[in-house]
Amino acid sequence: MNKLEGFDGHPYMANSNEQARQAMLDAVGATNLDQLFEQIPQDNLTDHQFSWPKELSSEHELFQVVNKLLLRNQHCEDNLSFIGSGAYRHYVPAIVDTVIGRSEFLTPVFGTSSSDQGRMQAWFEFTSQLGELLDMEFVGLPVYSYGAAIGHALRMAARVNGRSKVIIPEILDPEKMAVVNTYAGHPDLDGHLEVITCPCDIQTGLIDTDQLRVLLNDQVAAVYFESPNALGSLEINASEIIQIARTQGVLSIMGVDPITLGIVRSPGSLDCDICVGSIASLGVHLNSGGGVAGFIASRDEERLVRQFPTLQVSLAKTTKQGELGFALTLFEQSSYAAREEGNDWTGNGVYLWAIAASVYMSLLGPEGFREIGAAVLQRTSDLKRSLASVNGIQVLSPGTNFREVVVSFRDSGKSIKAINDALLARGIFGGCDLAVMDSRLEGCALYCVTELHSAEDIDQLVQALKEILA
C-alpha cells in the first residue's frame, strides 16, 4: 500500500482539489493537513498498511463490478417463492418507490418542524392511517422490527403495572422469540422480565385459553398473543384472552399485520391495551431482510402513553390563526431527552418505511384493503385445498389461515431439506422447516402465499411436489 496521500477530484467531494485545500489551509493558518490532527497523541496514530481493494471511482466501473456480483443472486421475482415466516412478499405499488426515492425524503436528517413540515405530515399520516386500520388513537413512530415492538411493549406493560412476569405463546416465530428473550433481560440484573410460555394448539398455534387462565395472576404484567400467529392462524379467542387478562389486572398486547385489517376484526374493537406489529407488508420490499419495521399503538390513555419508548408526531398549532403544523410530542420521556431515565431507548432507523406505508395506505383506501384481504384469504384457501390433494402431504391448519399454512410431509418419508432442495432445482423456494420453531412440528413446513400468487403458481407447486414425492 502506498502512503496515504488523499484523493484528488473525487466526484463525492467538492473540495478534493489543491486549490480548495490550500485556500482553507491558508485561512486556518496551518501549513499542512497533518497539523490539524494535533489533538491526537502520536502514539494513538496508526501506521497500519491498509489493505483495501483499489478504488472504483468511475461510476460505470463500480456499477459493473457490483452488478456482476448481484447477478449471482436468485430472487422471488424470477423464482416462485412460498417462504414467509416473518417476511412477506406483497406487491409494492410503483408510486411508493417513486415517493420514497424523492431526495427530500431519502437523503436528509431532521430539520425543524416548519422546514420539514411535509415529512412531519407524512409521518403523521402514517400514524393516523395506521390508527384507522387498528381502531386505536395513539400510535408511535416505528421501531426497528416486529420483535423489537413486542419486546418494548412487554417492558412498557411492566412499567405500567409494576409487575415482572410476562406470558407469550409457546409457538412463536423463532426470530421473534430470540428478540423477545433478549429484551426480557437477565435474572441477575435489574428490570428482568420472567418470560412464561403459554401452551398452544400444535396445529393452529392458537392460545390454549384454559391453560392461560391457570397462568394468569396478579404477578403477571402482560399477555402477548398474535393474529395471524406464527402458523398463519387468525386468533379466534382474542376477545376472551383480553377479557380474562383484564380481570387479573394484566395488560393485553396483541400482535397484528395491518394488511389483514380491511376485513379482519381490529385490535381496537377487541379493546386490547397495546397493539404491536409489522409495517413491512405495507409497501416495503423484502430487501433481503432489510424491510423489517415494527409499530406500537394503544388507546390514548395517559398511563399507557407515558410509557411509550418511541418518538411521536402530534398535530400542533402555528402562529398563524387556523394553520396546523406538526411537532414531536412527549419527547421528554424518550432516551434522547432523559438518557438512562427515559423509557427503554429510542432508535429511529426505519422511518422511511413509515412514509412507504403511508403512501400504501392512501393508495389502497378502504376498498383496496378489503380486496387484498379477500385475495390473500382466497389464495390461502386455494393453497390448502390444492396441497391436500397431493399424496404424502397433510395440511395441518384446520382454522382460518391468512397467508400461511402448516404442511406436514411426515408421510412422504422425505426430509424438509430434501424436498426444498428438489423444489429449488425446479426454481421454487419451498416453505421454511417448522422443526426450529417447535420440535413437535418435525417434518412440517410453513407455506406462504399472498396476492402475488396466481392459481397457476399454486398448480406449479403442486405438480413439482407430486413429482418429488412420487
Place this chain on the structure above:
Amino acid sequence: MTELKKYQSAVWSEPIVLTMGSPGRRGQRFALDRPVDHTLGELLPAHLRREKSVKLPELSEFEVLRHYEHLSQQTLGMMGVSLFGTCTMKYNPRVNERLVNKPEVAEVHPLQDPSTFQGTLEIVDSFDHMLREVSGMDRFVFQAGGGADAAYLHMTLTRAYFADRGELGTRNEIITTIQSHPCNPATAAAAGFSVITLPLEEDGYPSTEALRAALSDRTAALVMNNPDDIGIYNPRVKEWVDAAHDAGALCFYDHANFNGVMTRIRARELGFDACMFMLHKTFGSPKSGSGGPAIGAYGCTDELAKYLPGPLLERTDSGALTLVEGSDKGVGRIREFMGNLPVVIRAYCWSRSMGIQGLREAANLSVLANNYMETRILSIPGVSKAFPDNKLFRLEMTRYSLEKLTADTGVTVLDIQNRMTDFGVDAPWLSHDPWFIPEPITPEAGELWSREDLDHWIDALAQSCEEAYAQPELVKSAPHNQAIHKLSDAQFSDPDTWATTWRSYTRKYQ
C-alpha cells in the same frame, strides 16, 4: 458579506390525507376470482370479521402521488445545505440506489437458502473485511438497525459475556461520559445495568482520576466516543482503556464520530474490545429523514465474537458462504434476520468508490472544512466556542454557543435555527440533552460540501445573528419562507392536547 441567495419553500396548503378524496375513487385494485363479500362469507367466520369499513381516504392513484410529492416539496430536506452535526451529511450516490433497487436485492427473502444469494453474501463478507482493516477488529456483524441498536447489541453482548463467566451478579455497572450519545446510557439501563456518567472537566473531557474513581470490580464496560461531538479528542484514551481493562471491564468505542479520524486511528490499536460504525452516516448510505433504514455495524475481538447474534456468515470448505446460528451463550437476536443488507451494499459501494485514499481525503477535508468554518464563525458577534481554552484544532465538529447573543438580544438558538432555514439551510444540530453548553449549535462540515456551500451556511448564520441585534422580532418570529409558520404550542405533553393520530385530533378538537 455577499447578499444571500433567496429561498422560498413551496406552499401547497396540502390537507391531511384523511380529509381528501371522494367515495368510490380507487388508487389500487387487486385481482380477485370471486367478489369480496362472497370470499369473506365463505372463508372468514363472522366473529373474526371487521365490522365497520376502515376510514381511509378514497383517492385516485395520481392524487396520492401528487399529495406526497407536494409534501416532499414542503420539506427542505437537504435540497440546500445541511451541516447537521453528529450526522455527517454525505452525498448518497444514486448509483447505489440503482443497485439496491434491483430485484436481486429488493426481492430477496432473508430466509432463502444462502446458496441463492451468494452475490450479496460475498459483498457482506468483503465489507466485513474492509471494516476489520479500518478498525483492527476481528469480525463485524450488521444486525443492528442503527446506532442505538448497535449500542443495545453491545450492552446485551456484555451481559452475555459476563453471564458466561459467572460474574454478572457483581458486574452490573456501565461507565460512560456525559458526552456519549444518550442511547449509550439508555441501552445500558434497558439491558439491566446501572449507569455511571462522568462529567466533563476544563479541557472538554472527563479526568482520568474521575474514571479511576468510578472503576471497580462492579464495572462491566466502559463506553465512550472519541472525538466527542464538541470536536474534542480525549488524548488519554489509551490510559482509560488500560484502566478499564485492569478493572476487568470491557471497552466499547462508539465510533459515531469516525469521519474525521478515518485512517488515522484504529479502535483495536487503542485497546478497545468492540466498536460501532454508522453505515448511514460515515459510509454514505442515506438517512431518510432520521436514521435510515440504517445500520450500526458492530465489530469486536475474537474473544467477544462467540457471543454475537446469528445468523453469522461462515465460509464452507467448498468456498461458498453460508449462514449459521450463534452460540447458545450469546445474544440470540436483537432484531429479526441478518440486517439491512441493502445498507451494507450501499456502504460497500461507497467504500469501493472512495478507496482507502478516498477515506483519507474525506477525513482530511472534514477536519479542514470544520476549522475553516471556525475562523469565520468566531468573527460573528455573539458567538463563542465551547471550551475556548482548549486551543488545539478541533476535529470534524466544533460546538459553538450563542449565550452572549441570547443575553444581548433575547433571541435564542432555537430562533436562529428557525431563521437559518429561511435561507435554504437545514436546521443545524444544537446538542444532545442536557445542554451543558448554553445555547449550543454544532455544525459538521464533512467532505461533501464545497467552500461556496460552507460559506453560504456561515453567511446564513451571520445574517441571522446580525438580524438578532438589529431586528430581533424578525428572528423570533421565523421562519418566514417555509410552507407553514412557526409553531405556537410550546408544550406538547398534555393529554388534553397531544394528538398523534387524526382520530385523536378530531375527538379532542372538533
